[in-house]
Amino acid sequence: MNNTEHIINMGKENVMNTYGRLPMALVRGVGTRVWDSEGRSYLDFVTGLAVTSLGHSHPEIVETIRKQASEILHTSNLYWIPNQVRLAEMLTANSFADKVFFCNSGAEANEGAIKLVRKYAKKHYGKDKHKIVSLKNSFHGRTLGALSATGQLKYHQGFEPLPTGFSHIEAGNLSELKEAVDQNTAAVIIEPIQGEGGVHPIPKEFLLSTKEICEKHGALLVFDEVQCGVGRTGKLFAYEWLDVVPDIMTLAKALGNGVPIGAVLASAKVAESFQPGDHASTFGGNHLVTAVGCKVMEIMTGEGFLADVEYKSSYFKNKLQELAKKYKLDGTVRGLGFMLGLPVQEKGPEIVQYCSDRGLLINCVGSTTLRFLPPLTVSMSELDEALVILEQAFSEKF
Ligand SMILES: Cc1ncc(COP(=O)(O)O)c(C=O)c1O
Incomplete structure (x- = not known):
């Protein structure tokens, strides 16, 4: 039995x-590259999702962790x-x-955001304003409140009864939106780009209308930027690509570059609804x-960082699109920056x-969409290396 088989059996x-x-264990990583427990190396275009x-x-994150660990970890x-x-100030x-x-x-x-909108x-x-509207195909997490907001019934099954007051509408469907949002709606929650649902950017006009309808009914607009936020799209936050500013935004994932962190950001008027005792989290x-x-924010807001992400990601997106055309994949590359999805009919798992x-590590959402989430620091030559492997895959599978 080799080391990996041992890990899998114990697991x-x-x-x-x-x-x-997948039957592998990753044990080491430097930049874009990771190594498995058998010593094989991969380009990591999953980045822990x-x-x-x-x-x-x-190196700067390593040094930050080292220094902080030697001073104080937790109070x-x-x-x-x-x-x-x-970090709050940044x-x-x-x-x-x-x-x-x-x-x-x-x-x-997202739990924090749900509690905040209800409190606000x-x-x-008054007490009747509690309803929360979100989108079909969305993903907001696995805890009961976030799960209730998640618009994919397959994730609900087996866990009912879920908290009440949640409904889900089709992205882009204005009449469903108008019907769902009324004077008892506390908030509409949206991922500006649906990630787990298959990398679907929500149309700008729909987001604009949502903001208008929310304002009309005194409902808050919450953007879940857990996946698309913190530099991923080539702007610090995905909403910066839109003409829509939310009242609340949730973040996690890239904000910690691997240490577990989440954040609820809100305007002052909304935030003041939380008072001592209303919400907390030990860690x-x-x-x-x-x-x-703080180090992540310092690096990402540094001179040229996001412009570089925009440049590299548009190069990669164009090249992917060319490959899709060449091998007749009959789909367009969706997404922004380095949050990209490519439809591959039902061939996702085979290609992965x-x-x-x-x-090359990539993943697929459903079996139909390849998702590309390389590190924002990926080099042009690593992008080319990945494109060579992808071209081989497409030429063999299509
Ligand atoms: C948009 C979005 N919201 C929420 C979550 C849940 O985050 P976590 O797994 O950290 O609870 C995810 C996870 O993929 C996500 O993509």
């Missing part, structure tokens, strides 16, 4: 069976946490928001994760396996 015996996993956006073992939110304050200075609440994950950020609605409009915004968050065997 099957001891870890709950909640993930469909849009988490390690600065690549693996980024309670009973006391002020300087790094948390600094996030508010670079976004629409005035205030931030920190937690540990995307689902937890009750405070300003939320501790010294370690916020030290890393083919690429993995040749040293």
